[in-house]
Amino acid sequence: MRAGRRLAIGVGLGLGLGGCSGSQSALDAHGAQASALRDLMGLFTVVCGTVWLLVLLALAVAVWRRRASGREPAEPGATSERRLGIVVGVAVALTVLTITGLTFASYRTTRGLTGIADEGVTIRLRGYQWWWEATYQDQAPERVFRTANELRIPVGRPVRVELAGVDVIHSFWVPSLAGKQDIIPGRQNEITLKAERPGIYRGQCAEFCGLQHAHMAFLVIAELPENYEAWRSAQLRAAEPPADPEAARGRDVFLAKSCKACHAIRGTPAGGVLGPDLTHVASRETIAAGLLPTTRGSLAAWVADPQTVKPGSKMPLVPLDADELRAVSAYLASLK
Template sequence: MNLEARWHTLHGWLGTFAKRAAALFCMLSLIGCSGVQSALDPAGGDASRIYWLTVIMTVGGTLIFLGVTSLLLYAIFAPPERRAWLGTRGTIVYGGLAFPIVTLSALLPYGLIVMRDTDVPQEGALPIEVIGEQYWWRVRYPADGRQTEFSTANEIVVPVGRSIAVSVTSADVIHSFWIPNFGGKIDMIPGRINRINFTAERPGVYRGVCAEFCGDQHARMAFDVIALEPEAFEAWRTEQAKPAREPEIPLLARGRELFRVGGCGSCHAVRGTEASGQFGPDLTHVGSRRTIGAGQFPNNIGTLAGWIANTQHIKPGVRMPSYGSLSGEDLRALAGYMESLK
């Protein structure tokens, strides 16, 4: 068997072992490691590379840990004449000096190589700009080929198989952009533009969060990440670039009127209407998003109504005031209009 084949066998064996060990560990801890927001369920090349680094270090670390613990117990409990060899300076030189130097001399270059290969800008990547704001995400898709630019919020949709180049910054304090299934995190720092690159390899719904403490509602600052097949992505993109759809029934028209007179447009933009505020999330296609409140609640007419009426109760400290004075009827109309903005 040549060296390469051996390596493949070893790699395969290691992989199976690690997967089984991980599965066992997950079972023991009564949770699934697969998840919409898990570094242990990689859905992209970078996340896989880091996942393998994790697995190798975990397995290696566990072995070293078991070794050290066994030596310690041996040093305490073995009969004195049998453990005498351990009680010498040699133990320190070999165990504490030579062994770490050899191990780390292998690990460090491996870590650096993973670092080199992770988060690498690619030709033809899809650019996306994300701006962290206190407790939500402003997302901009710049013009790309025939496609025009548009803004959305708290949701990132990406095509599978194409590299994504996300530029991030912040409008207020430091946030951190993290989609565990696709790779590491990158801080969003006012005055600096940082970049992170990743490729989604598996269609599905994932979740990202803010990883840097950013104030009162840091805990409620998440977003959805949806990986679509390229055609579906193009279709989504075309839809998003369009202006908001007209209300089709009187109730929704009333909702739009309430939106207008209530002054919602001074903070929110709904393209195709006079609402053009830039302070809060763009709501042109808010009805098409999976969740509201920055990844907090499933998006439906009920949660939308609840959000409008009780913002400060649900997520105290956000900029948007509660509109608790709306009548039930008005609230339904307004929420219905929002929900209709697919």
């Protein structure tokens, strides 16, 4: 019995500590903003923990030194009155000082989160039910492109993310890199990301936004600047014409069916704006906002029956026969 209880406590502690690391944890900071927030969290934990221990200690002492029952209450005298006054006064002053100090620390940290000078990269991020559209901005219009559910950022450079909403309130949260920022329709918010080392960091919508809120994730991939530039110039290119006949047939099906109404593939007549840009869909790690890994099989499953894979998503069921489905999945998987 006792062993079982010990095991349960151990498992519980282990699970709790498991949240301290991994690609989506505010305690596993890999960016300047996230580090500042983690330090603030540590400061609060230490100060509040100390206060809690002191209060418990005072309580224990008071209980230990309790008066025996039935005795007369202590006579109020001038000395004890003064002593009580000093104790209460010191306690109040300490409380005010502590809260003021914590308030100041919190203000300083949150103020430092935005407003990093030298904005290197600007990304306009739009939250939709239930996916993310990222538009990499540039002075030159031909260097602007759209992608979805995956941000790639250069290590060591601040990235300004402009957040705009269209349907309902979402919230942008990459715990390992920065704090949360809400995406509110009709408002412009922004947040700065700066990754200190290369890695894949998971982000998640942090404001309940409907049925598939839990499946509204994205990845932030921090890369060395030269890799980032190579990725960016690859993303700017239009889709390669399909190499094999099956993919070519898939492109024809894509353009004949209603896929083109919502999705864009640069280099083809498909230019829809309602859904994600699919020009380089196979270069992304996941599809359907972090729901499935990008493979030909998962692409086929998604196209075949999106409402079973992700009920409520805005992707409609487009009836395709088996050959068409095979061709379309081959074409999409070839869009590297």
